[in-house]
Amino acid sequence: MTDLTAVLSDILGAPHVLTGADMAPWTCDWTGQYRGEPLAVARPADRDQVAAVLRLAGARGLAVVPVSGRTGLNGGAMAQGAIVLSVDRMNRIRQINPRSRIAVVEAGVIVAALDAAAEDHGLMFPLAFGASGSALIGGVLSTNAGGANVLRYGNTRDLCLGLEVVLADGRVLDLMQALHKNNSGFDLRDLMIGAEGQLGIITAAVMKLHPRPAERATAMVAMASLDAATDLLNTLQDASGDAVVAFEFMPRAFIEGHLALHPEAREPFDAPHPVNLLVELAATRAGDLAGTFEQILTTQLEAGIIADAVIAASEAQRRAMWARREAAAEISFARRPVLDTDIALPRDAVADFLRRIEPLLRAIDPGCEVLSVAHLGDGNIHYTCWPSRDDAGLKAALRAQIDALAVGMEGTFSAEHGVGISKLAPMARHKDPVALEVMRAIKAALDPQGILNPGKTLPRTHHDPDL
Amino acid sequence: MTDLTAVLSDILGAPHVLTGADMAPWTCDWTGQYRGEPLAVARPADRDQVAAVLRLAGARGLAVVPVSGRTGLNGGAMAQGAIVLSVDRMNRIRQINPRSRIAVVEAGVIVAALDAAAEDHGLMFPLAFGASGSALIGGVLSTNAGGANVLRYGNTRDLCLGLEVVLADGRVLDLMQALHKNNSGFDLRDLMIGAEGQLGIITAAVMKLHPRPAERATAMVAMASLDAATDLLNTLQDASGDAVVAFEFMPRAFIEGHLALHPEAREPFDAPHPVNLLVELAATRAGDLAGTFEQILTTQLEAGIIADAVIAASEAQRRAMWARREAAAEISFARRPVLDTDIALPRDAVADFLRRIEPLLRAIDPGCEVLSVAHLGDGNIHYTCWPSRDDAGLKAALRAQIDALAVGMEGTFSAEHGVGISKLAPMARHKDPVALEVMRAIKAALDPQGILNPGKTLPRTHHDPDL
Incomplete structure (x- = not known):
């Protein structure tokens, strides 16, 4: 037992610290594209244990990667040389209030389980996507997940009223309110949602429920x-x-x-x-x-x-x-090599984008094949390209072309899957440079040691040729 | 002509810099509760002029107070010894796209004028409150204004897709997108909305329009x-x-x-x-x-x-x-002395709050009279108290009682009017201390000189007895 394992065991209890072969599920994402060897997997039972793990990591200068249902597509939960902090044990639905139509949940609750619990009260949690039977609330909040019902019910951000977040240094940010209006200072809740674990670890939330359609x-x-x-x-x-x-x-x-x-x-x-x-x-x-x-x-x-x-x-x-x-995901990943993207455009530009992108990709790789599927009501396309050969440079060039056309048509290179690792290059290339500077300033203010999910979300430099 | 006036005139043109008696409308809020003598009123024509004014202020260490339609209730636009930066000349509706149901507007557009322009296309801009004929888009964004239709259409934050913000040092943050999904880094848009001019000055926005009800x-x-x-x-x-x-x-x-x-x-x-x-x-x-x-x-x-x-x-x-x-506002302010508040509660706690608050206030001031009016669907009460005498200490004690009961019942001391000056005391007393620390860290990262709207929104210390 290493010293780190021993200290983590003191905090969490030995059964909740995984090492060696027990870490296997956390060493590779489900698409097989991202791999990493964590130092250990820590499975805290509550926010105080989360805080204790973060303080330990801070004291030793170790990186911490918060991990939820591991259904993401962009490598955001990869943890090479870092402590994996899995929220899966914090899985209680603390309260469902059918009159106020809210649920108080911990980060480890499965998305579909929340919906099933709401159904007992004639209500629903409307977030709907292929992986909702595995994805956890902490993950959908950290990535601001979308899906097929965003058109009517909004994305995860729109479904959240309150949040509890453990910051990098172990302080607890308590925004656990069930209020429909609350203009008391900066909107820290929405800043934390979609921040991909860069600014803190979400441990609990108050979520909106909707009436189940008749x-x-x-x-x-x-x-x-x-x-x-x-x-x-x-x-x-x-x-x-x-x-x-x-x-x-x-x-x-x-x-x-x-x-x-x-x-x-x-x-x-x-x-x-x-x-x-x-x-x-x-x-x-x-x-x-x-x-x-x-x-x-x-x-x-x-x-x-x-x-x-x-x-x-x-x-x-x-x-x-x-x-x-x-x-959709099954079809995309049934063939390899594959590159999957997730872009959004103004709704009425989707048709034109699809007409224009295919010849541009064939100019790069005449043998490539392509497939699109879209949440058309949101202007959100999941565009898959199967290149003719497994060549990292070729794949990067094809990706870059898809991103560039989307951005050139006033769209975005990242609609709902988030940035993680796979979108670092377009973040450096296409994101407003002042926005990147502001993000880095906020990151530095809240996680000065950079221990939270390092190497993701924020590219190190603009136009970094290595990305 | 002072040196400051001369330099501002060089940037903006002399007719767009107001001093002396011409500043009268900017020296007092409409409720008569907040007064201040600005150094000058600057009325820039575009974002580059906004940036130039901010760079000038930074170089001289002068405070800048962004001011919009001046319909607020909390003193957020008071500008004692500061440059008033009025966005009212940036008043173009740049585009209405009826197919995508969006409007691209500058910060000085009147809320009701945007709705009128949308009506020409069978659409509407649903933000609805008493002052919508005077309030400007920049102001409703900076305060995340609410009103009577939040229940169905959300508050201003929910109606905004894209934003342009000039930061304290004159950099332009360009988030002007018309996308329904865009997970590319931290949610800076929602951070800027409702920040009361502390983090930057909003100069333009992409707003959602809705079909006009049949x-x-x-x-x-x-x-x-x-x-x-x-x-x-x-x-x-x-x-x-x-x-x-x-x-x-x-x-x-x-x-x-x-x-x-x-x-x-x-x-x-x-x-x-x-x-x-x-x-x-x-x-x-x-x-x-x-x-x-x-x-x-x-x-x-x-x-x-x-x-x-x-x-x-x-x-x-x-x-x-x-x-x-x-x-409502006319009724509240028809009698003086008056103190008006704006709280929110979980929806089903409103009845209990109203039962409990009145005897608590009469225990402090047996001669006081009270009035409530509520956006009940949002749990949002505008609670007015007319104390028996015009005594600052008495008014503060009554306010403190209203805030304390609301917070004690899991509500907030600030629902939709924002913090400004009037809610600094409950911010210090009731806001989560970690949330205050995070806000201060973000403020320091983005406005290290503290030139933007100083003395508002963020209390200097916790439990500051002087507030």
């Missing part, structure tokens, strides 16, 4: 092109009374990629279409949502705006529509 | 007590399909205060009731909202949950209902 209506909608999609979304929103909760885009190649992996699945339409949308409406007031939806879609079909539409006739059909969409 | 239904609703109000709100939300945009509370004393000032106004109901609610529903989809509303209210009336209800039968009746509610 009705849902879900459809696959086909279009000849994406050009009219923004207008279709506006029409759907207005005609349904803002009932659109999801507006997801899958091109033909995505449908084919899904069928290749899941031969038991069915085609969404009788004929293939270039644009396949998964659209879901939801309402808390029971009415005739499916009827309304059918009426709107019929009008759009007659006007030639859409080419076909199929409304799910059962929960099983609805689940099949979502299973196809949620297979 | 239908509204507005009612006055009477209840015997507030105890069932939270349940009523939940019922209304669920039964209307989340159509509630305003849920405002006025006690009987408020109705009487309004009638005393406006004898031409009418009683809301045939008989007086202790609890008077202004409830508004809105929907983008034309249907029969008034019919739905009537049905819900009839059910609630028959169940004995509410005592009476009157749905506005015309736009004139609706306007009259809102005119009564919006007279």
Whole structure:
């Protein structure tokens, strides 16, 4: 037993300090792209133990990487030569108040478990993405996770009222309020959310719950092109009374990629279409949502705006529509070498981006193949490129092209997955230089030793050629 | 002409530097509670002039107070011995994009003018409060203003996508994006919003617009007590399909205060009731909202949950209902001495707070009178107390009692008006000490000279007896 293990065991109890082979799950991310050998894995039971681990790390100048459900895509939880601080044992739902529609939770609560607990009260926690059965509250807060329902319910930041954070030096920042208005000084809550563990470790939160919809209506909608999609979304929103909760885009190649992996699945339409949308409406007031939806879609079909539409006739059909969409990561990572990106554009620039990016990538690597899938209502594209060979320089060049076009079209190189390691290069290249300076100044003020999640999120220099 | 005036005139042009008697409007706030003699009033035309003024101030160690529509209630724009930097000349609406439903505006645009411009496109800018005809975008962003529609559309922070900020040293922080997702580093946008000019001067923004409702239904609703109000709100939300945009509370004393000032106004109901609610529903989809509303209210009336209800039968009746509610500040400040507060509580603690606070205040000043009005859907109470005599110590003691009870009931001493000068004492007394330390660290990192709006927002020390 090393000295570090011994001291951590004194703080946490020996069973909650993992070393050697026991650390295996923490040495590689699920996509297999990021690897690192931690010093130890510390699994504290409460915020005081978190604070004690941070004080120990500070005294010894050791790095600490806060780790949650390990479902991220950008290497943000990689911990080479650092202490992994896993929040998974802090997993209590402390309170659900159905009258105020809030939940008080610890950082280690599984996202889907919070939703299941809310369901007992007729409520829901609306954050929805493929990994919600594994992702933890601490992680979705630290990355400001998004997903398929952001259009209606917002991202994680929009779902959080209060926060408890242990700072780098072990001080506890107590912002655990359940208030809808609180203008008492700087917005430290939103600063901590999405900070990827650079400024502190989130240990607990007050989250908003929403009424569980009384009705849902879900459809696959086909279009000849994406050009009219923004207008279709506006029409759907207005005609349904803002009932659109999801507006997801899958091109033909995505449908084919899904069928290749899941031969038991069915085609969404009788004929293939270039644009396949998964659209879901939801309402808390029971009415005739499916009827309304059918009426709107019929009008759009007659006007030639859409080419076909199929409304799910059962929960099983609805689940099949979502299973196809949620297979996105599986489809992307089924082939290697792969590079996955996550960009956002002004909503009505998505069609133009997709037209322009493909020839630009083929100019770099004529043999590459590409695939897109989009939270179209948010202008958020997950763009996958399979290069013709496994060459780090080639992959970097392809990534750089995707980022550059997105930024050139007034978009961002990082929409919802965060920066971690994989977006350090575009952070250095494209982020407003003053914004980087301000981030570094805040980081230096709150973590002067730089012990929290070093080497992520903030590039060391602008235009660093090594990144 | 002083040297300062001359140098400012070189930057801005002589007509845009005001001194002496021309500064009169900037020497006192509209409530008459805060006074100060500025060194000069600078009215820059663009962000480069803002930066030049800040560099000048930095070089000379002079304080700069950013000033917008001067409709605030907390003294945040008072400028004793400082340069007033007024953003009112930067008043262009640069762009309205009806397809993306966004507006690009400069800080000096009047809130109501943005809404009027959006209306030309069938859209609206939903921020709604009494002073929206005078308040400017820069001010509502700097204070994260709220108002009557926060329940449905959120506060100013929720309505902002992008921001341009000139930092204390003249650097320009460019976060002017129109994206619904952008996880590229720390959330500097939300840090700047609500920072009351401590961290930089907001010069432009990208704001969200919403579809203008196709239908509204507005009612006055009477209840015997507030105890069932939270349940009523939940019922209304669920039964209307989340159509509630305003849920405002006025006690009987408020109705009487309004009638005393406006004898031409009418009683809301045939008989007086202790609890008077202004409830508004809105929907983008034309249907029969008034019919739905009537049905819900009839059910609630028959169940004995509410005592009476009157749905506005015309736009004139609706306007009259809102005119009564919006007279709140007029009613409060019609009598002196006065102290006005702005607190928030968990929504279902409001009734209990109102029961408990009055005897506590009378124990301090048996002759005081009180009045409350609340954005009840947000748990936000504007609590006014008229003490029996104009005594600073007495007023401070009454304020301290209101703040202490709110905080003791898990609320906040500052809901939507911000801190400015008037809330420095409760900031020192009640704000989490670690949060204060973090705020001071960020302030020191971004404004090391302390030239931006000094003496506001951040109390100098904890429990400073002089505050």
